[in-house]
Amino acid sequence: MRHFYLLLLFCLTITPAMHPQTSDCTLRIAHLADPQLGFGPGGFDDDLAAFTTEIKNVNSLRPDLVVIAGDMVNRMDSTSVARFKEAAATIEAPVVYTPGNHDISEPCSPRGLKKYRDAFGPDFSVHRLAGGRTLISFNSLLLRGGPADERENVAATLRRALNEAHGEGSAVILLCHVPPFAKDVDEDDAYYNLPKTIRRPLLECAADAGTFLWLCGHTHKTHRNDFEGIAVLNPENTSCNFDRRPRGFRLLTIAPDNSFTWEFVGND
Secondary structure (H helix, E strand, O other): OOOHHHHHHHHOOOOOOOOOOOOOOOEEEEEEOOOOEOOOOOOHHHHHHHHHHHHHHHHHHOOOEEEEOOOOEOOOOHHHHHHHHHHHOOOOOOEEEOOOOOOOOOOOOHHHHHHHHHHHOOOOEEEEEOOOEEEEEOOHHHHOOOOHHHHHHHHHHHHHHHHHHHHOOOEEEEEOOOOOOOOOOOOOOOOOOOOHHHHHHHHHHHHHOOEEEEEOOOOOOOEEEEEOOEEEEEOOOOOOOOOOOOOEEEEEEEOOOOOEEEEEEEOO
């Protein structure tokens, strides 16, 4: 019965959306992930210095929005959070966060969820963006475990947000920490993906609602996957890249027709 309720929610039908005509508006999003202060081989202060350099680079590009795809810190203690937030306060564009598994230990507990929400705010949010686009940020950790009411609520709320965006003819961008899959949509359950029982139904629901981008973190490897018109993107980070990519982030530039480029911006 595990994940059955979530599966049922995501299997409900949405009439496939036509990607909407957008106004003449280009959108630039800085896609950051896993600053994870205290995780890198150089220690906390080295990660913080790299994150501070990354912020300076972000500010120099003047994006419309910054998203941080989870794992802000390696240990969710008051000192780490305070130092992260002090640095992040210098970001000059609006910022949207989503929780990572180092921000909320898995399986999610009521205490862990409260601690995250007190530190960073809601773990689910919807943002109306220029050009008729909608960004939906959600807690992907709850799709892998946690209190039943919280799991059911995030599934229902995500479903409702997708329905509303579809009804408005809005192109959708999803933001979360854990990608739906790492290499193949039908791969077995693992640390780096969402449960197979809900993975494909959620992807199909998202595609039918007009999702064209899914921004993630978690893997510490840079890659792009595709599913029925959705580009699933995982960028570099400033703590530790397991594929030996240099430290940095990705600048996402979305054209009026929702075609996009996803360019690496390094710390060096």
